[in-house]
Amino acid sequence: MSHYIPPTHEHDIDPVDGRMALVQGQPTFHEITEAVAKPIDSPPKAWWIFFLVSVSMLGLFGLSVAYLLWEGVGIWGNNIPVGWGWPIVNFVFWVGIGHAGTLISAVLFLFRQKWRTSINRASEAMTIFAVICALMFPTIHVGRVWVIYWPLPLPNQMQMWPNFRSPLLWDVFAVSTYFTVSLLFWYVGLIPDIATMRDRAKTAIRRFAYGVFALGWRGSARHWVNYEAAYLLLAAMATPLVLSVHSIVSFDFAVSQLPGWHTTIFPPYFVAGAIFSGFGMVLTLMIPLRKWFHLEHIIGIKHLENMAKVILLTGTLVGYAYGMEFFIAWYSGNPYETFVFANRALGDYAWAYWIMVSCNVITPQFIWFKKIRRSPAALFILSIFVNIGMWFERFVIVATSLHHDFLPSSWAYFSPTMWDWATMLGSFGLFFTLFCLFVRFLPIIAVAEVKAVMPQANPHYHPPGHEDPDLTSSASGTVQSRDDHAAVKTAVTSGEESSKVVVSKASEPDDEDEDEDDEDEPDTKDEPIVADEPEPEAKAAPEPEPEAKAEDAKQEAAADDDDDAADEPEDKPLFSKDPADKPLFSKDPADKPLFSPPSAKKDDKADDGDDEGKED
């Protein structure tokens, strides 16, 4: 099956809201699905190379951890006074990387930033993997890893509880909570797409594996309703975690009394730095990925540009924090504090400090230039510098503060050993291996969510053609639909859509809710949003699904097979009527509305059948 390869540098306008289209090249929903699913079916060569490199680095990680367990933490360069060396540097670095995913998926979601949809899946995956890497380090850096469970409040014969005043303990709770919620959030978001993958699967094993994780998803209205509720709740839960996790990581330092650590600015500064580094890593990952996987149309320049802007903002915040630390050090008159900062900039680790400053403060300033922030190559290079800079930031915080603290007699210099290097590189191996596997087996774009922000998903989208593109065969349909888009574009510019909004709105109250109570909530929530915002561009997230595009007969069949094959003939027409008359819910599991009214009338029929088939 051929799939759509978009032309580059195309600047498509969203036919409905008139802004730059988030997905370039006016693909159909089906083409989106194909574009995302293709690499899973047959990964590009680059994947194999990258995977092999990653796995060998993972082997290095295994080796260094095994040697560590054999010998003890003395294999690293840690000493007294620098009790925390690279392991904690790496820990904070990876936790920071793990920040962007939740920010993109939860915070941007709550703020209705449509552009997040192209990158949120991969960012969340990145978060999960980065937090896994991060969790490795505090675990292995302790002297007696075989009793690592002691910080957990478990009952024991010693009648000993952990010390709840220790920031390390807060860290255990913060990071593990963050990990759990991020994982759940990621997984919940994946369910519709996993169902798509299940339905596309060609082998029994894949079908089984995807089937297990799809949790029987068929895309019924009830599924969507529950899904939306769960997603929203998780987003709401995850948002405070974005602030809390790195604030608490910063408490590891800020609650101590070490000059250079004991700083009130640390929590916001760490959060800003984490977002900064997280977006840096997203760029590092996405720029090659979109190229190798031919996703330039989905992860467009606009996405990169938006991320670059976040980097610019947070990088500048971080730079402000650097300056403020110095100001406070001077202003406090505290000799230890003043010394530590003077020593940072001018002392033994000045080289690290200036690498940090140039990478984190100076590099992002290039983003002011439009040319640079719209150039994937430039952004890629820039993102590498951001990563390096943020690693050094953690190094500077950990090493320079510790190596010269209060009593000069205990001062020493920290230098890493080969095992420090091996463990750090190995953690990158772990991260990239996991990421490669993710890229290989799961849709790296949140297909359902991307579709929801495409013009077709807008209720006001009115393809000019008479024929439903989704009913045509894939090859001709592609051509047709693109024509349709062009027609819509003209329609949009002529301002036809406003009346359609009313129509759309009016139709909704008709959709009576006959189902369970739990469906009320999304219903009531959605309504005012639609009602309040007649402007198309404000519709962003809560727009109901525009149409039942049974874009791919095979996929459709597969989905139905899963549920109840007998329903298929009856359902099909319902889902494939005139787009203007759009059914609110798609049968296609990948096509999902964001905040969809839960009890769309037309859907109910299909759902009833499904539900009867499923429930007893």
Added chain:
Amino acid sequence: MRNTKDYRHGYWRSLEHRAMSHDEEADTWREHPPKPEGTDVSAGGLSRRRFFGVSASGAALAGAAATTGCIRKPKENILPFSERPEDMIPGKPLYYASAFTLGASVTGVLVESQDGRPTKIEGNPKHSGSQGATCVYAQASILDMYDPDRTRSPMQGEEAIGWDVAEATVADLVKAKAAAQGRGLAVVTGYVTSPTMRAQLAAMKARMPEAKIYIDDSMAPNNAIAAAEAIGGKGARVVRSLLNAHVVAAFDSDFLVSETDSVRLAREWAKTRRVTRTPDLTKSGGKVGGEYMSRLYVVEPHLTPTGMMADHRRRAKGSAVGDALLALAKALDAAGLAWPGETAAVAKALPAGSVDDTTAQMIAALAKDLMDPANKGRSAIIVGERQPAWVHTVGLLLDAALGNLAAGANVTGSARWMVDAHAVDAEPISNLTAADTIFVFEANPAYDAAKADVIAAANTVHFGLYRDETAQAAKYHIPVSHWVEAWGDTRALDGTIALQQPLIAPVFNTSSSLEWMSVLGGGRLVDGYSLVKFHHQAQEGAGAGADKAWRRWLHDGVATSQPREPLPPQLSGWGEIPKLISAGRQPVDGMEVNFHLCPKVGDGRYANNAWMQELPHPMTKLTWDNAAYVSAATAQKLGVATGDLINVGANGGSMQIPVFIAPGQAEDTISVALGYGRKWGQSANEVGFDTYAIRPYGSWFAAADISKAGGEHELVSTQDYGRMKPPSLIFDYPERPIVIENDVTGWAKDPTFVEKVNLMTRDRLHHLWEPPKLAGKQQWAMSVDLNTCTGCNACVVACQAENNIPTVGKKQVSNGREMHWIRIDRYFRGDENEPTAVVQPMMCQHCESAPCETVCPVAATTHSPEGLNDMAYNRCIGTRYCSNNCPYKVRRYNFFHYNLNLRPGWLNDDEDGARLAQLQKNPDVTVRFRGVMEKCTYCVQRINQAKIEAHVAGRDKVADGAIITACQQVCPTGAIVFGDKEDPDSAVSRAKANSRDYQVLRDLNNGPRTTYLARIRNPHPELESTAAREDEAGAGHGEGAAEAGHGA
């Protein structure tokens, strides 16, 4: 003088820092210690130690997988005695009195025995040479007993031979020599303090009149003895006491730490420095003199602990120290000193000594002090053992003229004459040129006297603990017992007799040197008990009470009934002085190399003692090495920096040695320590550089050719890293209130000066967390008097022995991983060439609101109701967070399983040796495993022991003084006081009531329980006072403090 303003910012730790306040080029202050690429413990392949590491980590898994049967600890047997020895209660330590000798010094000791294992050495309060304390060497010598390098059987060349063969061989050799009247027989021994051994040697002399005895002992006061004998005749000795000294002038003498009788002298001197009341200028007429606090003047080539303690110190070449003394003699003469009797002519005829201006100033002030009538008979001119005999004679002359040197029982003076009637009639080892049979008893002439050829040429039998250089050159090597395994006796210079008794049967079935000497003396091997007991009972007369007296001697450790009253010698040799001067005075014009006994390995006899090797040098903080100390100016002249190798040519030999730029070093000299560069021993081998190669035997300095050699050597110093003040035009900040010092005048003017240096006033300090409730009936606390702490390191080793602290090796030390619970911080102040220095022992401060406790995630370190900062090793998971948050950085971490590996590489091939080393461990203290944090516990095992004893006796509280921590016990100057601070009458409360009492880093509001008494200097009013500068600076800080921000 340099601009003192530059130095207001005070302390610096090494020249690298110091240079920084000049804002010189940035390159020089980046001294990076070597990078720890890899680790030394990883070198040995698969070993049992590694196996333990893994099995430990597997234990949790095993536990998880196992059934209940496997969770049980492995079966353990209890093996009770068949018949329990008298007095022994299993698990209760016993203490046996014994004595430790080093050179001519004797320290009475109590050796702790744990179920038959001697584990720790403490001072014997009843012995004059100890008075309850010991030197660092005595502390460390217990480790030698368990040294796996000890030879385990007699050897002929490389071959092990049986004990019977060895005994027959020695007997035959002696028999043959006895037949020849001893012709061609040479006996080489160290300085002999043992009366029994002296008797054996005398008996040998009687049997074999032509046999010769040679003394090879660099740690004995050979020059002082030579001088005393030159004036007082054979056996004449001078014994010093500083109890009443107001003014002490040390000429190249480290009498506080490394010279003869240093423990006793330090203890006595400390009594004159332990000022408890704030000086009152109104009462003393505006003058605080030696009667309030003694004053110490020092002239020396390199900075020693004594120089660090000095009120005034001047640098001089080793060869020019005598000149300073001559200058003093001239100054005193000019001031009208009344020379007694026949000495006047000699004194008037003394040549003039040439000294530089600053030294001349000091000499003038010193002369004034000495001439002060209040100080008549209350001063001491102490000439160091490294100075040639003529300098000693001049010193004795001055002492005599100043009324310090009394004959007979007069102890108001600082010294007295006496006669050592049974001194061995011996020659120095340098006279040994040829012999056909040589017996070497625990001496090492092949190493320290270049006698390897003579040794190898003869039929040599070496008796010693180790197969050292002499043993390797000798035909036979016979291992002997360690002094803890042997019977013996000692006679201190002041005549005190102490007995040595064994605590354990010889581990390797050896006999002692004394026992082997009985073959020489009597023809057959007699057991030491009989020898010693017979000798002393013969002395006492074996009356009815003899056995009782013997038992009392053994119990007390001193044989008080022995005659101690000195015999006054005939002082007939004053007239010899000019002759001695003209023969011995050899000024060195160009570069000079001078040698000193290492305060760690001595003359090399502790080179294989890992504790001593790992000990940081008291002043330079070097470990596992020796180096050529040079001044910054001389280094610049030579074009070298720390770590650069130089060629040193002297005495016809030459060697390479790395340079260490040492503050306080005299110009145009290098000072090198003896005792390194060994070619044997797991700890000693290849450590440091053998400086005997260029030393003229018996002389302690020589002219030298010195040039840069190219190449570097890694020197590991535990404290010289980084600068206290980074170069900055923007930042300026007040001095850190770390060590506080003042002079007596400054203290008198401002009794609250210790408060002024804090950055914040007490009322502005707040706690982050609520401090723990301290409900205990007693609150433990410690006080350290910096006025008397000499930095001698005895506490460090005592702590190591008491608390099972492992050594880690040079590489680990280079990465800051040494495990010592006490770190003696040393700071310099002032001019880089003539700095003043101060030490501050730093151990866990037992903070009341301890920053380590709040951050531990598993509550492994918590606070006891009695104010101890407890550390539960088995709860520790090893996050190292506590160490990060400790502002004093006194927590030490087991990065590897050091305790299974006392010295790197042991276990790989020497299971027996490892087991042997474990026998030294104190069973009352947990042996820590890898991955846990540890630190000073205030010897909580001793606290608990005392508490349990009190509770069993029905008392709630422990009496003051019942708990003596290991560091307190050993401290020669009594600088450390421990006890209950809630009890106003306790020693520690009284110490803390002193107005000098301060907390280190008080601004952090941790409430440390260990506090310090500020160092007070007592400068001569007419000499420029460094402490006055401090006072001025301190006052400035006081104002700054009010402005200071939060104290973190």
Added chain:
Amino acid sequence: MPQIFPRWTNNIPIAAGLLAPIIGIGLIFAVWYWFSPKYTDVGYRPKQPVPYSHKLHAGDMGIDCRYCHNTVEQAAHAAIPPTATCMNCHKQVKTTSARLQMVRDSYDTGEPIPWVRVHQLPDYAFFNHSAHVAAGVGCASCHGRVDKMVVVEMDQPLSMGWCLDCHRNPEPNLRPLDQVTNMNWDVTKEEYDPKRDPERKRQVNPPTHCSGCHR
């Protein structure tokens, strides 16, 4: 296409979601109980090289504990008696018993009898018998009714939590100082108030902080 999963599998996620916490908590409590000395150590009864019966000696014949364990009042260890102590009697009694052969051999040769340790504390825990005896804690409180044991076994877990239970509330385990070795003195039945005991010179105040037992 056919169904991949049978209908009942719909219940798995719900069931898993409900059961996982229960299993997890159950596992924790299972480890807490079954891996603790209360379960693993109590009842440990190793075979001793000499079939010495405490029931016979301490129970039936009523020999005081301190006759053999005579260091208990002075030292941390309640030392296992030397062979000589056994032979005080067995020179006269049962002089030919085959079961005592090892004791006689030990007495003759000086070789110790390899008794097997029953009450094992870890090396980092420091227990002191004398302090507990002086406080009036009965032997039986920790060792159980040794006078009824033919072969000695562990009666109490000797775990840290078990120690702490008593250290936090010692009074139920205290008895008159002259009843310490009395096996028949039942702490649960006798009325005893240590605070009113004139024989006690001090009231117990057992440590509950780390260094009380760990050094």
